[in-house]
Amino acid sequence: MTDVELSSTGDRTSDHAHEGPRRRRFVWVAVTLLAAAALVAIGLWAIAADDGGSTTAAGAAPSDDALTVVGDAACSWSMVGEDVVEGVTIIEERFECQLDVSDTRVSGTEVVDVTTRIDDWARGGTWTADGVITSEDGTWRGAGHGVVSTVGNLPFSPQQSPVNFGEMHYEGDDAFEGLTFHYYVAGTNSALGISGWIEGS
Numbered sequence: 001m002t003d004v005e006l007s008s009t010g011d012r013t014s015d016h017a018h019e020g021p022r023r024r025r026f027v028w029v030a031v032t033l034l035a036a037a038a039l040v041a042i043g044l045w046a047i048a049a050d051d052g053g054s055t056t057a058a059g060a061a062p063s064d065d066a067l068t069v070v071g072d073a074a075c076s077w078s079m080v081g082e083d084v085v086e087g088v089t090i091i092e093e094r095f096e097c098q099l100d101v102s103d104t105r106v107s108g109t110e111v112v113d114v115t116t117r118i119d120d121w122a123r124g125g126t127w128t129a130d131g132v133i134t135s136e137d138g139t140w141r142g143a144g145h146g147v148v149s150t151v152g153n154l155p156f157s158p159q160q161s162p163v164n165f166g167e168m169h170y171e172g173d174d175a176f177e178g179l180t181f182h183y184y185v186a187g188t189n190s191a192l193g194i195s196g197w198i199e200g201s
Contacts, residue, residue: 062197063199065199066198066199067103067198068197069102069183069194069196069198070196071099071100072192072194073100073110073192074098074190075097075098075189075191076095077189077190079093087119088118088119089118090115092113092114093116094111094113094114095111095114095189097109097111097112104136105138105181105198106133112144113129118150123150124147125147125148126146126147126148128145129144129145130143131170138172138175140170140176141173142168142181143168144166144167146166147164148163150162162188162189163186163187163188164186165185167183167185169181169182180199181197183196
């Protein structure tokens with residue numbers, strides 16, 4: 001026989017009688033901790049929203065003092081490497097673009113190293129990139145991502161393929177330290193439209 005079996009019925013009843021308050025205390029503590037965590041999460045969300053930035057997965061929205069910029073890029077590119085891994089084609093390329101943008105601080109030469117993953121040549125794939133912009137007064141360093149379509153789906157130029165869509169985010173160096181430049185891009189490998197914003201101190 002075990003020790004429990006040797007205990008009196010009264011002792012077992014007494015133990016069970018104490019389980020109820022203990023369980024209630026445990027549940028109360030758990031609920032309190034969950035409520036505190038929820039309040040912290042709400043507080044962090046409120047702080048982020050108060051900063052003027054979006055809390056969505058798309059990233060921060062431009063602040064009220066952001067300066068809108070528009071322009072275009074004329075690019076040349078070279079193949080660095082290509083491989084196929086588990087049916088996915090991985091392409092490494094370097095783009096050198098001349099940016100002609102409405103703000104001279106972000107007009108100049110952009111060099112972008114791009115890695116593209118094509119999972120289906122009938123549709124396209126995704127890309128990631130690291131880039132450097134050199135203008136007359138300073139440099140910007142950043143990264144970005146997007147998609148490439150192997151179907152000509154630019155409304156104004158349906159015969160063009162591939163077509164690139166995406167965004168880049170840059171941080172200013174040198175004279176531009178403290179500034180950020182974020183832009184969206186659409187176009188072919190050689191000609192792209194740019195729209196974005198500059199903000200910061």
